Amino acid sequence: MADVSAAGAILGSVRRRSTPYPCTPERLVVWLSERITRRGFDHVGIGFPGETSEGVVVAPGNLARPSGITSAPDSSIDVQWRGFALERVLRDRTQHDVRVVNDAALAALGSSTGHGRELVLTLGTGCGVALLVDGQLQVIPDYGQRSLGGGRTFDQALGERARADNAVTWQQSLREAITVLSSEWETSLVHLAGGNSQRLKAGSFSSEKTAVTIQGNRAPLRGAARLFAGWLATPPMG
Numbered sequence: 001m002a003d004v005s006a007a008g009a010i011l012g013s014v015r016r017r018s019t020p021y022p023c024t025p026e027r028l029v030v031w032l033s034e035r036i037t038r039r040g041f042d043h044v045g046i047g048f049p050g051e052t053s054e055g056v057v058v059a060p061g062n063l064a065r066p067s068g069i070t071s072a073p074d075s076s077i078d079v080q081w082r083g084f085a086l087e088r089v090l091r092d093r094t095q096h097d098v099r100v101v102n103d104a105a106l107a108a109l110g111s112s113t114g115h116g117r118e119l120v121l122t123l124g125t126g127c128g129v130a131l132l133v134d135g136q137l138q139v140i141p142d143y144g145q146r147s148l149g150g151g152r153t154f155d156q157a158l159g160e161r162a163r164a165d166n167a168v169t170w171q172q173s174l175r176e177a178i179t180v181l182s183s184e185w186e187t188s189l190v191h192l193a194g195g196n197s198q199r200l201k202a203g204s205f206s207s208e209k210t211a212v213t214i215q216g217n218r219a220p221l222r223g224a225a226r227l228f229a230g231w232l233a234t235p236p237m238g
Contacts, residue, residue: 022066036096047223049102163196191212
């Protein structure tokens with residue numbers, strides 16, 4: 001988390017806090033509300049590590065795992081998250097203009113040049129995929145649990161556990177994903193965001209057809225500012 005200017009410049013230091021597990025909706029709301037109220041900013045952008053639609057959680061992703069990525073999903077936590085209006089609840093609780101989008105979407109907003117068709121892969125605990133056309137996010141499927149081949153999902157092949165187990169295989173899987181996704185969505189520019197993207201060199205992934213840039217884990221912070229600058233249609237507080 002960090003404070004950012006309206007132009008997306010990071011003000012001060014970036015602070016890291018561990019996700020509180022088991023992460024039920026109420027526990028996360030309390031955890032976030034305390035920090036939002038303490039900081040005192042009028043506008044707050046949040047990247048949620050699961051599928052969302054207009055600030056409502058569609059699927060919680062790894063937040064349904066009671067001890068994080070190493071544990072199996074808990075159906076009782078999963079069902080609490082589905083349909084939970086996280087954006088509205090945080091707005092009501094804090095009285096601040098809070099906007100919630102998928103974390104890959106937030107990284108995409110912070111990575112985009114605003115021109116043409118751009119693909120963004122966010123590499124962290126799992127893998128997020130987003131598509132922009134002339135700076136506007138497009139609706140595409142959630143790729144986390146989709147098959148990349150070899151009996152592996154995108155999350156399994158490109159997530160942190162795969163990288164920690166075998167960094168060479170992980171990079172090979174990333175090259176495969178870039179080829180598959182850039183062909184499927186007809187993009188010639190791919191941005192790599194998230195903490196694990198900083199372990200890479202863009203030149204190792206570029207080809208004659210696809211250019212690759214490294215955006216790092218600060219892209220979502222720039223994206224948070226762009227949520228309030230017309231890059232994504234989100235209703236203001238009434």
